Amino acid sequence: MKSVAVIVVPGFSIFEFGTAFEVFGIDRSEREGGVPKFDFRVCTPQPGDVPMKSGLSMHVGLGLEAASDADLVIMAPYGRDLDVPEEVLETLRAAHERGAWVLSICSGAYALARAGLxxxxxxxxxxxxxxxxxxxxxxARVDENVLYVQDGTIITSAGTASGIDACLHLVRVELGAKVAAAIARDMVVAPHRDGGQAQFIDRPMPSCGSAPMEALLRWMVENLDQEHSIAELAERLHMSPRTFARRFRAETGATPAAWLNSQRVLRAQELLETSDLNIDEVAREAGFGHSVLMRHHFAKVLDTSPQSYRRAFRGQLAEVG
Structure with a gap:
């Protein structure tokens, strides 16, 4: 992989464009051993001043023909509701057909989807x-819980900084872990991040149509460290266990056990971010009882471990168990 072309259209996002430039557009060949100099090009359907989402503009002197022989074609994000010229879609299709890598950052995935890729x-x-x-x-088989996905020679990434993750992943695939680590070290970022964007999605306690049910949910959140049987919860609302289970799923979209576990994960996230409790203490405070069960649910829901989550969101910490 020697040549990289980034396609920008009016309304593109400068930060996400910058993530691709930081990985491929800077010549590190002299100061970072083994890192090649990439032939980095920026192109657009109509060369000239291209307005950005921020209100600024960038002068782009190359048309889409600059992407015709690139080893990697990157689609910069531009927003989901803007039209992309057909010639951009044709450029993306042509790149894929000739075997080049095609990568999108954030909403750039819409262009790949429109192109049928x-x-x-x-x-x-x-x-x-x-x-x-x-x-x-x-x-399209959309997975919202990952930072990036490689499917064949097509890579799509989530929002903002995940563009760095996707680009470094491709460097690792094409040029090896040593080169990817050298670029990451120069950028002062991690060569590889654990987990996925599920870690960053705020899922607050939903409001319910029923005031008694909402009051019960709030009580459950305040007592996460207790065991809650369906029979006990149903009695609080003066319902039969069967009626309660049906009503609970109708109003929350989950079973009582699944809902409780999701709230316990949220509580554990809060404690890992804001407290110096060790992992066992966090597990008890969040209602998991022991750390093994908490690790299981972190892996299932967030695709990471409590320790990795804390490192990502707290940085240098007191020692944890």
Missing amino acids: LDGRRCTTHWHYSQDLASRYPR
Whole structure:
């Protein structure tokens, strides 16, 4: 992989564009041993001043022909509701057909989807857009819980800094872990981040149509360290266990056990971010009882471990158990 072309269209996001430039656009060949100099190009359908989402503009002197022989074509994000010229879609299709890498950052996935490149493929985008992307392009297999996805020679990434993760992943695949680590070290970022964007999605306690049920949910949150049987919860609302279980799922979309576990994960996240409790203490405070069970649910819900989550969100910490 020697040449990289980034496609920008009016309304593109400067930060996400900058993540691709930081990885591929800076010549590190002299100061970082083994890192090649990439032929980095920026192109657009109509060369000239291209307005950004921020209100600024960038002068782009190259047309889409600059992407015609690139080893990697990157689609910069531009927002989900803006039209992309057909010639951009044709450029993306042509790149894929000749075997080049095609990578999107954040909402750039919409262009890949419009070009048909995500049909039948696993992919991702920013979690704000994931359900909309899946609705508009039902043949795409959208996963909102990952930072990036590689499916064949197509890579899609989630929002903002996950563009760095995706680009470094591709460097690792093409040029090896040593080169990827050298670029990451120069950028002062991690060569690889654990987990996925599920860690960053705020899922607050939902409001319910029923005031008694909402009051019960709040009581459950205040007593996460207790065991809650369906029979006990049903008695609080003066319902039979069967009626309660049906009503609970109808109003929350989950079983009582699944809902409790999701709230315990949220509580554990809060404690890992804001307290110096060790892992066993966090597990008890959050209602898991012991750390083994908490690790299981972190892996299932967040695709990471409590220790990795704390490192990502707290930095240098007191020693944890």
